Amino acid sequence: MNSINNSLVYDGHAYDAFVVIHNPDFNAGFSVLMTYALNGVRQALARNWLPVINFDNSCNTFFYDPERGENIWEYFWEPVMGVSYDDLLLKKANGDIGSDQIKRFKDQQIFDWHNSDPDRIATFWLHEEPGDPIEWMRKHREIGRYYVANFINVRPEIISKADAFARERFDGSFLFTVHIRGTDWSYAEPTNHQRYFDRIRQIIADRNLDKFQVFLATDQTQFVDIFQEEFADRLVSYDSARGESFIAPFKLRDVPPYKKGEDVLIDILLLAKGNHLLKCAASVGEYGAWFNPDIEMTDFGVESKFIKKNHFLISTGFEKLGLLESPLQKFFVAISRRLTNYLESVVFKFDQRAWAHPRIALAYGLRYLFSYLPRLLVKRFLKLLRVLLIKFPSRILRVCFQVKHD
Template sequence: MKGGSEIQEDCEQGLFEIRINHANAGFFAYVTFVINQLLHCEREGYTPVVHFGSWSENGSNAYYDPEYGENTWDYYFEPVAGVTYEDVERRLVDPDDSLQGGDLHRLTNSELWHLHAGDERSVFAYPYGVFKDKVELDEAWYRDNRERAHAVIQKYIHLKPHLVELLESFVERLFAGHKVLGIHMRGTDKGTADSATQLMKIIPPKQYFPYIDRYVLENPECKIFVATDQVQYLDEMRTRYGDRVLSLDVSRSRRSINAFQQRKQGSGYIKGEEVLLDCLLLSRCDFLLKCCSAVGEFAIYFNPELPCIDLNHEMMGVSFVDKIRHYWAQQRYKILRKWDKWHRKHGRVSFLSYRKSKTE
């Protein structure tokens, strides 16, 4: 892909419009759509331009706010390759410009779905789509996705200056002089994504407590930064850990409907800014306790050195001893099946049939 003035001069050789895949998704799902379409552009040699307007093919953009402009990507981030969609629109209506509508490429809706959920080369924040059956923790798989996402972010995705200033002011005011444990607790509509049931299970605060208690024991002066979409979860954390708990004053819900889904309440821009800053602050913590969710995973994309435990995976963990027992039980059963097959072949009473007759 090209950069800077090169794009301005010959972007007509391969512009690509990055669009929202589907509207009813959280902020970092939108960013994931961008990352995966950027990877597509790199493979195909297109120059990308992000266009997140007021509407997608299946609904309204949850973060659109006309007071901040027509392209929600531009609210928070710089152009990914030095050109905005406004630049493209100006060129398309200029009769003296060589850029034509046919020079602007885009994927169809079905192609976007495949790229996001069916292409193994894409970035996946947790196992869904083509990886839906990957239930047990696969550290190599997560590492590969994190490295790929981090590389794309470093190259193309850069915060607007006002957000950089706001982030640094929060870090200085809240974190300075302390070890900070980051907590991401996902409530509300978690469980509606197309992933394994175990990974979509809501992990309540009480299941975080043993891990938090241990960290506090080892770091008595630490603070605890909590990012959550559920009012009750923050209340429980404050009740148990008191003044240690840090949080931003952001939109949260008491119900199973996420704040971003409540389109008629509050500013779309503000909702996006809040979850973005929550995630960036998680990335600046010393340790992260998270669940299977894009917010916690993006904290690691922003800071690949951040140590973390994912409680969705942790809670379904199987001990080494149990794995060995399960393995040998399987082997024993396979041997018995082979023995049974041999006996049947030679017209003899099989061991399995004999056992069955004895128990009936």
């Protein structure tokens, strides 16, 4: 074989070309990045192309840290089939391959494979509404487990960190691993924490368990407190970044980009270490099942319904699960939702399936603007009210008292 052919041989198989798999979704969460990558691998292999992952900062910057390099994928995972994006550029620079041997998928193709391809790698159904949810999950879980086992190679330092935590915190008793989603989660019906409690207590009774632990992975701070009240010192959780509102932790500016991703990946690895996994219709818990094909599981997700509305018109998990704590907080959320919904659905008439990038950016920009604007306006109003009702009258009284005293 010549040098060009040698460059395209992997594990004894000759490929026709390389394909660079990119991420077109600027709002993708961490586990969704894995799904985009795996669907790209699946489509690449169907064309006899050798996949190379390059998730740079041109689209999604939530996890981007320039000190760790330009390719977000390689912060957390090894190249899927032995060739990094830098390797590919070097092969091209050295003349080992030509430009015509480097392919690239279109953004719309990637979105279609992720959302509507019936054979896609997916953690939950979307628009198709399966007649048999259990069978749908079984089929797609089998596909997901195959691709995770063959193409996902977590970086060893992250595996070591997860293993060290498990050795230190898990005591060897029966381990329930739990994933419950809150914050911005909205595409399916959420599962209330009481369902988890009831199922765990049922298993404890059925198996007559004297000793057990509960490992909790969640994006919502309030759930840690709720589970702590229920299970006390039996509860274990990793020090992951979490949100306190309907804003997902990967969008929080005060959390380092790398930590946002590493926390989720460690949670997934720890979820996979349980004796019994309890999960809702969200991707982190499903990946926990994919990383351990033998794990026993309660999947509340099969009871969930996909919400057939524009993404921006759906109440978030934070709201649906009753985590709004004060009347003022409820007021902020209600106002921000009404403003953004009106602008997105009436003024701009966004159609989620047909968006181009600028419209998506504008939509999310509006959401964030009007998430914070009501709070700012109310604070300003309260400050003005305080001046009018307290400071201003007190000054008048002081002046009057001084005049009278004089």
